[in-house]
Amino acid sequence: MRYSGLAGGHRYSFDSLAVLMGAATPARSGDELAGCAAASAAERAAAQRALAEVPLGRFLDEDVIDRDTDDVTRLILAGHDPKAFEPVSTMSVGQFRDWLLSVSARPDGAAVLAALKWGLTPEMVAAVSKLMTVGDMIAVSSAIDVVTSFRSTVGLPGTLATRLQPNDPTDDPAGVAAVCIDGLLMGSGDAVVGVNPASDNPRTVHQLLDLLDEIRTGAQIPTQTCVLTHVTTTIDLIEAGAPVDLVFQSIAGTQAANEGFGVTIEMLREAEQAAHELHRGTVGDNVMYFETGQGSALSADAHHGVGGVPVDQQTLEARAYGLAREFSPLILNTVVGFIGPEYLYDGRQIIRAGIEDNFCGRLLGVPMGVDVCYTNHAEADADDMSTLLTLLVAARTGYVICVPGTDDIMLGYQSLSFHDVLTARRVAGLRPAPEFDAWLSQVGLLDESGRVRESVTPASLSALAARSLAA
């Protein structure tokens, strides 16, 4: 269909929903690279006006990514629940924004929004986010509850969890253990202790899984561990008897991009099944861990929509959440500043994208976390990361990723430090996941006020050090 909108006295028109979505997206480098960004600020304003008029129902009829050639679209449409959609089915995107903001300010907001989850498609959610300011998105995101669990519970009000990311450039077990000790002593690791392996050699991955499991059981830590290798490797390792808590996979919003990652929906189903059967969870059984990020489809040249037009990266990102929620993940995080300046040019773009991703994910019912991060080739710095973290706390993101001193020496980028989260928790009065919080307190790591003590080493972690570090 053709859409059109006015701005600055001119009328701009847009050939399809896919084109309209791109033109209505706040400026970012990835869309300029893809060729779907508005050519001027006025054109963008006109596109937003046009988008505000589109009925939500239209998204069920007009595909952004063609259902005939894309299994993610088919999955999304199959999962759509017309009954849940009811309350908003006659609204336009603009009215939907108004409604979301009204509902979020009501005491029963969380319940109303939770009931809506399967009535929304990722495209609807992406569309409404384009009409929102950062403040609007925080207002709605913070009214949503998304709670999941395995050995710990992620997403409860009043909590902020962390992935402890003990990456090592040579997958050295002592190096990984050292970072785990550092992070655990700073109250990190309640969402997951998760290593990106430098190698994808299954033997190495297996060894790392054993190491993490040993650390967890040795210190009796109520958390889950993960080695972020390809899903096929994980499936093989489950068969080989490795201690797999969570199955990890990077996913994206199109079938073609997932093919670029070497992954299919079938594989994910198989993996979820296999992990479930291990029955390793204690307080819950969410077994999947996904990573996504604006730009990953484009980076695989797999970002084309109906009519072959490029689709904006934020819509594609929301579609990745549409795929993810089929597998009831424990956690999903966007790696928002990770991929590079060709997708998100500077701190401003990274910040807006992080808030959008958190908003879209939470509205779709996905247990969102964010890798608050930047690379050295982007125009961003540690201040932008403090800023995004503070916003995400207000927007109630479930968890963030932490590394020692902001420096991931293996992936070559900067994420948050363990310190950043200590500060954010104290300033906002937040606690770790409750099971982990109890553990911290039990091993003497918390003071009366709930702050992590500076000079305590629980016996179990001293023992771990003795076992796993060279003298």
Added chain:
Amino acid sequence: MRYSGLAGGHRYSFDSLAVLMGAATPARSGDELAGCAAASAAERAAAQRALAEVPLGRFLDEDVIDRDTDDVTRLILAGHDPKAFEPVSTMSVGQFRDWLLSVSARPDGAAVLAALKWGLTPEMVAAVSKLMTVGDMIAVSSAIDVVTSFRSTVGLPGTLATRLQPNDPTDDPAGVAAVCIDGLLMGSGDAVVGVNPASDNPRTVHQLLDLLDEIRTGAQIPTQTCVLTHVTTTIDLIEAGAPVDLVFQSIAGTQAANEGFGVTIEMLREAEQAAHELHRGTVGDNVMYFETGQGSALSADAHHGVGGVPVDQQTLEARAYGLAREFSPLILNTVVGFIGPEYLYDGRQIIRAGIEDNFCGRLLGVPMGVDVCYTNHAEADADDMSTLLTLLVAARTGYVICVPGTDDIMLGYQSLSFHDVLTARRVAGLRPAPEFDAWLSQVGLLDESGRVRESVTPASLSALAARSLAA
């Protein structure tokens, strides 16, 4: 004195404290314009290393702005209390940062920091801020209490106040009243109802003062009003019997810049005295209102320090706070994005500057507020403003400025909307100033949860509308 520091294997040297401060400042356009910015990222890093080593005591010996020619410097030095300085007197700037962060995390942090107030000079505070991230500054700012009062109390924990800014391009009384009604119905105006007059004609100013006083007394609102005219005009009007609650003045960090504003320390003393003698405050007697902003000294070509070198705008801004606190103001706000891109180029620079200003002011004991704002010629947008507001809430700023729909049609810039503050208060669980909160509740504007109702018009405000608006 000469200072030097290493970075990237090179040694950089800096001819004086003034030069060092400039080079150590995080990048911003105003310092590039002034010619005091570091030439490269590496030089900046080296300057920060050098600055970290400078003993705090050095700031009492080496002037940034020459005490012989600058009365602000003399005032600052005269106000310095060596006893209050004691606890930190042997520290370097770097150690001072460490100490501030440690103290802020302690339960008695607020008391310790309050006792320090007159021991610190603005230069010490500016210096330490240059070594801090946004997160560090939030951590310290949020541990500080600065509470002042007149008819309402600004700065209490758990509150966020607002200046209602009902500017009108023609100083039309009905226009001003209309904006007041709009803002009051959205819970705004607890720090002050303050108009920037379009004219500086004393008769016009007098009329506006009468109008605001009538609105306040008519609706029995526990707040204070102000017409932001030149201090000399206000002094004259006090003599003429006009209802002056607060004396306003724009101030800056050098004598020369204040001369550019047509203001002297003597004038400010006279004005404070005159306003005090009116005894119009009920719960307190803080009678001054100041505005400042990074770049105002430079814009008056009054930013030169010892040896004639340009001084960085952030240090000068902190000095304006050093001047302000001599007059125990009720409120002071930085107009952080107001002056333009030649001082703060984009959203990122505006955000960092806002957080710095709030930090420096609070550490010096100044009741800080922020005009969270931007102009159309800067690379910034409403998202940057949502972002800065959210950070400032975490950093416990006392108040922010609000206008209808973000649009100040007289000053030609965008500040926060009344809506933005409603959102921020709800998301963070904050309330207005207690006296104003009680008023809101008394007139039926608050619902059970403390949220401002959407569809209530108190009789007193209907009456005001009937009186002051055309039919």
Added chain:
Amino acid sequence: MSSVNGVSGGQMGGGGGGQAAASLWERVRAATPSRVGLGRRGDSLPTSALLDLREAHAVARDAIHLPLDVERLRAEAMACPELAGLGEPLLVRSRAIDRSAYLRRPDLGRRLDLACRIGEVFPGSASSGSASSGTESRGSGSSAADSSGSESSGSEFSDGDAGAGASLPGLAIVIADGLSTAAVAAHGVPMAQALVAELSADFRLAPLTIAGQARVAIGDEIGAALGVDEVIVLIGERPGLSVSDSLGGYLTHSPQVGRRDSERNCVSNIRPGGLSYRVAAATLARLARGAMELGRSGVTLKDTGGQIETMSRAELPPA
């Protein structure tokens, strides 16, 4: 004490509910061009209001970068008898080479481009040769006779009112683009015309100067070069969301490079719906005469003439 009006009915419009509230909001909206009575969705702005803001921002961003059509402005001035009577307008530009330099470097926007120092363009005027070093203090009125040697074509500056004029103080009017070329294009010439009408009895007026990429303080160097006692700069004020064509008028007595803003007076918001040309010109003229009496402009000079006239809101452009 309060009258609860029930829940708001419609999707659009003000925050009040019921009949009484509707008429309240109508009156509130009618009383101001500000964006009042937008209503609320939860605690946020309604979508329609937000989209209006976004559009206005997009348009304002584009406007900042529109170049000034100097030639059109000159032609317009020449078509106006009062201004043509002052002689051929002087066209100058600042040292800021483009919009980006102008935005980042206001210092450059305050100084005349070396290639167009007025002393050279207009050699007979004032301290001509030393135009750019006009920092030495000059007594007011001392330059009245200096301009008689002008050789510039069409200069009526020194011969228009020759006899009577020679004893009057000199004043120059400068139209500068500032941050809104739209304001200058719309209001520059009519406002200058209104000023000439108010001033010509008491001042000997220099030809109009049109300055590109200019800041307020460029008037100091121009005024010094022209050897006038006072300069009035009409400049485009920075564009807001609702108003992007507002003109400011700045008076400086005894102009010379280095004058501070506290040594000027300002009349702001000149545009339909703001201050009318007539009132603004009268105010600036009163200030100009007052400054001659007082021997200086700036904070110590207060305009105690009539207060600013309030325009009918009907004249306002749509917000």
Added chain:
Amino acid sequence: MSSVNGVSGGQMGGGGGGQAAASLWERVRAATPSRVGLGRRGDSLPTSALLDLREAHAVARDAIHLPLDVERLRAEAMACPELAGLGEPLLVRSRAIDRSAYLRRPDLGRRLDLACRIGEVFPGSASSGSASSGTESRGSGSSAADSSGSESSGSEFSDGDAGAGASLPGLAIVIADGLSTAAVAAHGVPMAQALVAELSADFRLAPLTIAGQARVAIGDEIGAALGVDEVIVLIGERPGLSVSDSLGGYLTHSPQVGRRDSERNCVSNIRPGGLSYRVAAATLARLARGAMELGRSGVTLKDTGGQIETMSRAELPPA
């Protein structure tokens, strides 16, 4: 369950207190080049650690923009007998004209500049003329003989091992600057040398290619143009705060424009303190042979050879 070690004494160093903790932190720090045991000031990083990070960031920012010294790299390659034996290196560049274009437009960094299509530089090779349209699918090994007609000076590609070589599959090694010219300058040539040693028995090797402003996928177009069965791209990985000279090695079977990343294999973190040249070369060679057997590279090809060797931490550069 816990041993409280009392309050930390010193201003500097780790978060632990007392003797036991001191030795704990020594061991933790010795075990990893990561920034562990930084200590805390309140909940924040100590000033010294923060300043280290800021310095590292400043240095890394500068490093991204350092240009590759292609000439030096070529000379270095020619000075190395194994590489010289492959013939004069081919020097190519991508379509990204400068660093800024490279950073914003990875698509341009994936394609050969029109001016340096290999088919022209090196006309005898493979599908020469149609180098840039290498999207049609070719069966593996089909191009083995195509390169015999090479006329390029110094090309030993086709005659070095002429007899034996002709039956071997072809493989090209590409050194690409990527995001760290420092990595390529330090490790490009020695790593290529190690690869040649591991590969020369099983592959017929094309001359080394050196590619500027290049992304991993540029190997596809190069490999197709050279008509080889496999290509290995050695590329500068994006610099981190602590490590700014890490090299990545990417293997692609049957290279052609349009290959996906899932059709490649990767060996990362090649540098002193990361993966050694020897181990990396052996791994890549195993993968290259495995891909020939399997008929494809990518996710379905797993390296089950020896696990990655852990280097002694003593070899690490200071963090």
